[in-house]
Amino acid sequence: MEVVERYNPYTGLRLVDGVPDSVPAAAALGLEPPRFCEHCGRRMIVQISPDGWWSKCSRHGVSDSTAGERR
Template sequence: MTTSIGMDEQYNPFTGRRIVPGVDDVVPAAAALGLEPPRFCEQCGRRMIVQVSPDGWWAKCSRHGVIDSAHLGLR
């Protein structure tokens, strides 16, 4: 029997905690308003390198690459 661990796990991009169905995770107020970029990777929960500029932001996970506010339509 083969078990794949972590394939469908998701993490909160603002707190880094694993998302558990049925359990509410507190989101910082600035993040809820869309004023804060994600600080943690949603796929693995690792802390990301984040660069904020006047017109947007980008964040880089060492395992999963870069996400950019321009690609998400947030600029």
């Protein structure tokens, strides 16, 4: 069975089951884009514009602010 590690996209810290995870207040309000990749914890390139943001991990590609809006 493969263990999949996950990382906090705002702090880059590895998420551990049973351990509380902190999220910065600005991120909780949706005012801060993720700066770390959820898959590997690497720092990402982030571009912010008036209508949203995008972030790019060198290993896992691009995500953007519209991803949460799609249904």
